[in-house]
Amino acid sequence: MAYRVLVLNGPNLNMLGIREPQTYGAQTLADIEAMCVAEGRELGLEVECRQSNIEGELVTWIQQALGQFDALVLNPGAYSHTSIAIHDAIRAVGIKVIEVHLSNIHAREAFRHHSYVSAVATGVICGLGATGYKLALRALAEKR
Ligand code: DQA
Numbered sequence: 850m851a852y853r854v855l856v857l858n859g860p861n862l863n864m865l866g867i868r869e870p871q872t873y874g875a876q877t878l879a880d881i882e883a884m885c886v887a888e889g890r891e892l893g894l895e896v897e898c899r900q901s902n903i904e905g906e907l908v909t910w911i912q913q914a915l916g917q918f919d920a921l922v923l924n925p926g927a928y929s930h931t932s933i934a935i936h937d938a939i940r941a942v943g944i945k946v947i948e949v950h951l952s953n954i955h956a957r958e959a960f961r962h963h964s965y966v967s968a969v970a971t972g973v974i975c976g977l978g979a980t981g982y983k984l985a986l987r988a989l990a991e992k993r
Contacts, residue, residue: 851895852993855918856885858900859926873951874978881979888983892990911938920945922985929964936965947985950975
């Protein structure tokens with residue numbers, strides 16, 4: 850059976866390409882999603898991509914992943930630093946999560962240093978730009 854991965858991006862990541870390119874790179878979200886689907890195909894993973902600016906929608910999608918997806922690649926954006934609801938949803942579902950950040954959150958403002966998601970993630974990748982998504986998919990494929 851196909852190994853299904855949901856690539857989930859949180860708030861403001863729909864603005865990639867326009868938003869602070871010196872921090873987040875020049876690629877658009879559409880570029881990154883296309884890259885994830887192509888990488889998934891090479892690795893034998895079935896990849897679906899979604900983005901939302903709404904915390905509750907992300908929570909609902911994480912809940913609905915139960916039985917539908919084998920793992921998540923999740924960039925929660927700013928909700929990483931604030932959302933106990935996303936933390937709780939991941940715990941509730943017990944799904945494997947690789948947390949990805951384009952930027953190195955530890956080299957930035959102090960308020961970005963803590964992520965509520967990291968404690969419930971299998972792994973965390975940050976600071977490697979869009980390559981981080983590819984590495985997350987590769988890790989999932991190896992450890993499936
Ligand atoms: C981010 C880092 C967060 O601190 C920020 O709020 C984002 C993007 C990243 O991918 O580097 O929206 O998750």
